[in-house]
Amino acid sequence: MSLPYVILGLLQQRQRTGYDLKTECFDDCIAHLWQADQAQIYRTLDRLEAQGWVSCTVEIQHDRPNRKIYRITEAGDTELRQWLQSHQIPPIVREPLLVQLYFAAQIPNPAIIQLLEQELTVRQKKLAECEAVVIPAAENSTERQQQLHHLVLDLVTRREKTYVNWLQDAIATLQSQSQS
Amino acid sequence: MSLPYVILGLLQQRQRTGYDLKTECFDDCIAHLWQADQAQIYRTLDRLEAQGWVSCTVEIQHDRPNRKIYRITEAGDTELRQWLQSHQIPPIVREPLLVQLYFAAQIPNPAIIQLLEQELTVRQKKLAECEAVVIPAAENSTERQQQLHHLVLDLVTRREKTYVNWLQDAIATLQSQSQS
DNA sequence: TGCTATTATATGACTAGTCATACATGAGAC
DNA sequence: GTCTCATGTATGACTAGTCATATAATAGCA
Numbered sequence: 001m002s003l004p005y006v007i008l009g010l011l012q013q014r015q016r017t018g019y020d021l022k023t024e025c026f027d028d029c030i031a032h033l034w035q036a037d038q039a040q041i042y043r044t045l046d047r048l049e050a051q052g053w054v055s056c057t058v059e060i061q062h063d064r065p066n067r068k069i070y071r072i073t074e075a076g077d078t079e080l081r082q083w084l085q086s087h088q089i090p091p092i093v094r095e096p097l098l099v100q101l102y103f104a105a106q107i108p109n110p111a112i113i114q115l116l117e118q119e120l121t122v123r124q125k126k127l128a129e130c131e132a133v134v135i136p137a138a139e140n141s142t143e144r145q146q147q148l149h150h151l152v153l154d155l156v157t158r159r160e161k162t163y164v165n166w167l168q169d170a171i172a173t174l175q176s177q178s179q180s
Numbered sequence: 181m182s183l184p185y186v187i188l189g190l191l192q193q194r195q196r197t198g199y200d201l202k203t204e205c206f207d208d209c210i211a212h213l214w215q216a217d218q219a220q221i222y223r224t225l226d227r228l229e230a231q232g233w234v235s236c237t238v239e240i241q242h243d244r245p246n247r248k249i250y251r252i253t254e255a256g257d258t259e260l261r262q263w264l265q266s267h268q269i270p271p272i273v274r275e276p277l278l279v280q281l282y283f284a285a286q287i288p289n290p291a292i293i294q295l296l297e298q299e300l301t302v303r304q305k306k307l308a309e310c311e312a313v314v315i316p317a318a319e320n321s322t323e324r325q326q327q328l329h330h331l332v333l334d335l336v337t338r339r340e341k342t343y344v345n346w347l348q349d350a351i352a353t354l355q356s357q358s359q360s
Numbered sequence: 361t362g363c364t365a366t367t368a369t370a371t372g373a374c375t376a377g378t379c380a381t382a383c384a385t386g387a388g389a390c
Numbered sequence: 391g392t393c394t395c396a397t398g399t400a401t402g403a404c405t406a407g408t409c410a411t412a413t414a415a416t417a418g419c420a
Contacts (some may be wrong), residue, residue: 001247001376002274002276003376003377005283006279006283009279009283010281012283013327013336016294017398017399018399018400019206019280019399021399022212023397033210033275033278033279033282034375035274036273036377037377038376038407039216039377039378039380039400040367040376040377042376043400043401046340046400047279048306053322054328055410056361059294061385061398063385063387064384064385064386064396064397064398065383065384065385065397065398065399066398067397067398067399068397068398068399074202076238078285078369081286081287081369084280084283084284084286084287085280085282085287085291085295087295088276088277089276089409090275090276090299090302090303091274091275091276092215092269092407093271093272093273093339094182094213094214094215095213095335096268096269096270096271097181097254097268097270098213098332098335098336099185099186099189099213099214100263100265101328101331101332102189102213102258102328102329102332103185103260104264104328105322105324105325105328106261106264107261107264107265110395111252111265111379111401115265115267116417118267120268120416122270123270133412142285144357145285146359147353148281148282148284148285150358151350151353151400152279152281152282153277153305154346154349154350155275155299155343155346155350156278158345158346159273159339161342162338162339162342163335165338166335166338168335168336169334170331172340173327175211177324177327178254181405181406183407185407194375197368197369198368198369199367199368201370203367203391215407216407217408217409218369219370219408219410220407220408221405222370222371223370223371226370239414241367241368242415243367243415243416244366244367244414244415244416245367245368245369245413245414245415246368246369247367247368247369248368249367273385311398313381323392328383361414361418361420362420363418363419363420364418364419364420365395365416365417365418365419366415366416366417366418367414367415367416368413368414368415369412369413369414370407370411370412370413371410371411371412371413372403372410372411372412373395373408373409373410373411374407374408374409374410375406375407375408375409376405376406376408377405377406377407378400378403378404378405378406379402379403379404379405380402380404381400381401381402381403382399382400382401382402383398383399383401384398384399384414385396385397385398386395386396386397387394387395387396387403388393388394388395388396389392389393389394389395390391390392390393390394
């Protein structure tokens with residue numbers, strides 16, 4: 001599981017609350033990389049604290065609910081550094097659309113094409129989002145860090161491009177067959 | 181969840197046992213598309229039977245354990261046909277390697293490069309596997325079916341190619357930086 | 361004799377992730 | 391006056407998927 005390490009990485013940048021993590025990170029910059037549910041974030045923070053990889057102080061607020069501010073510990077830092085260099089098993093991708101296409105022989109061509117076009121719209125939007133991302137030259141971010149972020153964004157973008165191209169080709173193939 | 185529909189699709193081709201599904205399908209042709217655990221296959225078959233989408237007869241064997249032979253019902257066929265035409269939400273891909281790269285700024289370059297090269301080996305092997313797949317012109321498979329299978333395989337292959345290319349580029353980028 | 365493999369089904373225990381909802385406070389809208 | 395939104399944290403119930411292990415018969419190997 002990588003989520004604990006995503007959180008450790010984010011807490012290494014600076015201290016944050018669970019709410020910060022959700023709204024500043026997982027809804028934003030990291031979203032293309034690792035999506036996470038609010039419930040899961042809080043539960044993972046609990047686990048990280050129990051393991052001694054993060055520590056927590058409560059900030060009492062009177063106009064708003066109190067905040068639990070988390071920061072990475074030395075043990076957490078060591079753990080993160082080790083994880084960052086250890087081999088992780090690649091994810092298994094399960095694509096429902098491919099299953100549909102695989103078994104679609106009895107389905108009329110226009111219905112299949114419609115499915116693919118629906119997906120194309122979604123993917124084109126995602127691709128546009130990827131291409132719109134500007135990696136900020138934040139005060140504390142080094143050139144090296146920006147380069148790494150570019151590499152990450154590059155794969156995400158290429159992935160979407162590949163998908164879009166394939167969808168366009170697949171639609172063209174099926175359309176040419178419809179007409180013949 | 182698509183697994184029930186993968187199984188329906190496979191049972192539509194011909195009747196099978198849980199064991200058949202695992203050994204002939206999920207370990208083989210479908211593996212690039214949808215991986216499934218043996219436990220999950222059996223439990224899904226139970227659910228499909230309870231829903232009336234498949235039926236089952238027991239074949240008594242004396243030299244070996246009895247087999248439960250499953251076939252798709254008319255209700256199952258209708259259900260499958262509908263599912264095949266309904267929009268499925270695209271999967272969320274979570275790539276641990278990208279998380280590592282994103283937070284790798286403090287990690288020495290050679291360590292990062294090693295990670296990427298490890299992944300490159302894995303992905304090149306996968307790509308070779310994809311390219312080695314020959315879609316059989318089985319007796320009962322139509323030209324249309326083969327075309328669809330080609331489209332599916334095409335995306336899987338393109339996906340791996342994209343990954344391999346990106347890894348090579350990323351490694352080159354990091355290496356050039358190491359030397360400067 | 362004991363070890364492993366193949367064929368076949370089944371179950372318990374677990375992890376990762378999702379969805380809904382609860383609680384609490386203050387601010388602004390209608 | 392009520393309704394919703396933003397800020398915060400927390401929990402219960404669920405789904406999908408994984409891992410290990412049980413059962414049971416036969417066959418082959420050392």
